[in-house]
Amino acid sequence: MLMYSQEMIQLQKKLKRELLLPDTQNIQTMLYDKDAISKILPHRKPFALLDAIKQINLLDKSICLHRNISEDDPVFTGHFPDQPVYPGVLLVEMMGQASLCLAYFINENSLSIHKNAKPIKGLFTKIHHTTFIAPVLPGDSLDVLVQMLDHDEFLSLVVAQVVKNGSIVSFSILEAYFDE
Numbered sequence: 001m002l003m004y005s006q007e008m009i010q011l012q013k014k015l016k017r018e019l020l021l022p023d024t025q026n027i028q029t030m031l032y033d034k035d036a037i038s039k040i041l042p043h044r045k046p047f048a049l050l051d052a053i054k055q056i057n058l059l060d061k062s063i064c065l066h067r068n069i070s071e072d073d074p075v076f077t078g079h080f081p082d083q084p085v086y087p088g089v090l091l092v093e094m095m096g097q098a099s100l101c102l103a104y105f106i107n108e109n110s111l112s113i114h115k116n117a118k119p120i121k122g123l124f125t126k127i128h129h130t131t132f133i134a135p136v137l138p139g140d141s142l143d144v145l146v147q148m149l150d151h152d153e154f155l156s157l158v159v160a161q162v163v164k165n166g167s168i169v170s171f172s173i174l175e176a177y178f179d180e
């Protein structure tokens with residue numbers, strides 16, 4: 001599961017330049033809102049960082065979620081006064097939460113969020129790489145793209161991108177441990 005040197009460098013170059021777009025023939029377009037997401041993620045306000053699930057592709061093991069960055073988000077009062085920038089660590093967390101959503105659908109082998117769905121329990125154990133390319137500002141509309149590269153009952157390796165207006169603003173390579 002762990003990648004080293006040349007393979008990791010090639011993946012980083014690809015993530016910086018190419019959007020993670022699933023095969024459009026197999027994509028399922030749907031819209032799950034915050035309430036639906038709260039059934040599969042343990043996060044709650046103010047740390048629930050995703051607004052909607054837009055697309056899921058189980059064959060490519062990929063997902064696209066959405067987030068609107070509110071102009072009155074309290075994080076902007078301190079980061080940074082008079083020059084507000086959305087914190088990079090929250091972008092990484094956003095990618096992590098999107099990854100957990102994808103893991104739910106892959107584990108269920110379904111595009112549905114079941115009525116009795118339980119939040120998936122996963123902890124990120126390693127950030128192999130993260131890059132911030134452009135700032136995220138108050139009022140920005142973001143898509144979070146995630147693709148699972150490797151997955152077993154305990155560990156997963158994912159690549160994720162945050163995209164604004166069709167341009168990549170950040171990307172990460174993350175590893176997670178699942179305790180169930």
